Amino acid sequence: MASGGHGGSCMNDEVIGAMVTCSGDTTTTTTTTTTMSGSSTTGASVGAAHGYGASACFASLALLAALWISQVIANGHLCDRRAACAAAKLVHKKVGMAPPELGTLFYVEEAKYKAEKALIAAKFTGSALQTKKFDPQKDAKKPDFLAKNPTGKVPYLETEKGCIFTSNAVARYVARSRGDLGLYGDSFDEEGSVDTWLDFCLHEVEVPLMAWVYPVLGMMEEVPSATKDAQEDVKKALKVMEGQLATSAFLVGDSVTLADIALVCALKEGFKRVFDSNFRKPFPKTCQWFEKCCKMQPFKAVLGEVALCTAPEKPRAVLPAFAPPAREKGDKKAEKPAEKKADAKPAEKKAAAKPSEKAAAKPAEKAAAKPSEKAAAKPAEKAAAKPAEKAAAKAPGQANGASSGDADLEAKITDLGNQIRTKKEQLKAQGLSGKKADADPEVKAMVEQLQQLKGQR
Template sequence: VREEAISRSRCFLNSAMAFTLYTYPNNYRAIKSLIAAEYTGLEIVVPDEFKFPGDVRSEAFKAKSPVQKVPVLETPDGCLFESNAILRHVARYRPEANLYGGPFYEQGLVDQWLDFSAFELEPPRNVWLYPILGYMKYDKRAAGKARNDVEKALTVLEDHLLLRTFIVGERITLADIALGSALIAPFEKVFDAKFREKFTNVTRWFTTLINQPEWKAIVPSVSLCEKEQIPAFPKKKEKQPKQQKQKQQKSQAKKADDESAPPPKKKEKNPLDLLPKSEMDLDTTKRTFSNNPFPAALKIFYDAWDPEGFCLYTSSYNYNSENTVDYQTSNLVSGWLQRLDSLRKYAFGCVNVWGVEDSKGPFVINAAWVFRGPSVPFEFTDCPDSEYHQLASVDLKDEAQKAKFEALLGGAEKYDGQPLYERKQFK
């Protein structure tokens, strides 16, 4: 009966407009909805011409997703963003597939495990995997904690699956699809044979899933990890023996004498270094905020303020909904500020993380900036991480803008009802 119902669904959908899923290749957040669609018979097209991340920044895509992130599902009725909302929509489109479980209690259990995947498994999974995939900088402490947190989540699954074939009930549901999709990359890259020995029930369940025809239609093959992958670290330059080094230096010196090499190009000056001298000194401003209580520092700052030589901005992170773990959010900010090192000569800033410690977040990242020059320096926009932060110029004559700037610069311990979790000065 189920197969006949799904067959009828396919016929109906093939005659209607296909759904379009915007994503990048191998995105586990999209894979789960594509697998669910195989069970429900919903036809979903992933356009080859969609380019990530370039197209995400376009106004056309912003109309589909105001948060400008993927995946996004375009339906005949409109667009949906957030991966679990898309997953649930795919399941609800054909209820007879029973991906949401049977009775109301079972449906509640499915939702429970969807939340477990989103908040307990996926955040540490990403911190462990992303440095290996090249998505983020490796942090030894964070990676170690992430591995432990993944093992804790897998231990919960291991115990749960002791006498069960699937997560909820006697057939595959969204709970299996969400958890299984999130575990594909870990099973391929970091869960080696020794690691899997601790989680035999999870491994048995996972291999059952990936051998289902609906899964193979989306992920044709999964090769279980033989050796745990680690991040690629830059190779250290080998030291030459002293005698060899001296010979090489002599050879290079002789070559330099023999050849008439063109003179080295004169290093171009930074346009910000060519600006008229300002009475306001940025280094003094940094020391002022480091060494004085905020109210006193703010008064000194305004007394010295030079609107001709500097400009003020606030910034807000575009993907705060993904900041569900406190230390990961802190690491995200630290990595960004490290990569802004070339900006230090031309800016002072204060970056805030708002949220309740040890909660599920979301943690909010925003900042206040003092930039040399009339606009945002190239050194800020040149950093790839900066594109994920929305900038807004500050007019001190506007009381609302001024109040927000002062709050983010260090004057507030709460923002939009959220307590301050961490504050980092950029100086």
């Protein structure tokens, strides 16, 4: 074909169009020749939506515009998205477009499952996606990090036009880079279903499951009551998935979408580390779906071989990168009362000694004045007994124990407060609002424990 006069167009106004006739669930594709004029500008925008260069964009327009006009003429209305997707697929085959460069994806190793959503989507779309590990202890303190990513949330995708943050937003961006593949659904209704499952994944699966799994990964300290609540919430979520997968091969329709990708990634650590055979038993359809997805090449290329859990892993010590920050002010406050009490002990001893001397002197005087030995003995015994009781009550060992206990209590309160703040920051990093973070079962359990400790002051 001759080159047109539109600055790099690889085709002239006579282009190959794909006419797609949609009838129910069947779609047939034929090839027609359509003459079009003034199509280059629109073609650039259509092709750009797929992340390609100018020459490919003009070809993309020609195919899609020919398709739509043919459908309007034939049926009196525009075709649905399946027709547009079929035409776009022809563009990729005939023009031989190179995969789009999407940018660099930054992720935290311990929470890599969040980045894996986008990485698997990129395998399906054939998009080029660079990756780089993010060190929370070092990289989060760099001035340029917050300058380009004000929320401070990881993972994030750095593109030529700015940053996209949160795992689901990045995964959506990657899936939409090749809308013709249907990874985000093949129709407007399916797009809505995919979005529904993405929100379900975040709020009904990730939040409770991470409260259960994060202590196993060393990302937070375990709170047994919160873990128990999380296990019940995960069961409820899996029951919902079981019902959906009983009616379809995948969560949205009969092919993989971003909904399946997100939930496989979110559930991976659960299936690997804590979902033993007894836990999995009530959810056979969900287990089959998970294993089927993991065997697909795009999943396997990112996740590797995923072996199902045989025995639940136990929580381990919190890793340094996720340990609550030490609060110097709180520590000083806890130390000061102990110091004051320790300083007061010698004074208490002296104070205890003086009454005993006076008390011992008075009975002696009375004994000298009265002839009765019995009468003299009784006051002396009482006077000697009272100072001894007071001295015993203020014994140095007991005073030390009391002050040490107070210091330990303050330290526990400070540490638990730090844990609550860290957990809420993690939940907010997952996209939860402040109110939803406060309502998290684990946060509520720790807050209740904190109130109990404060009541012991």
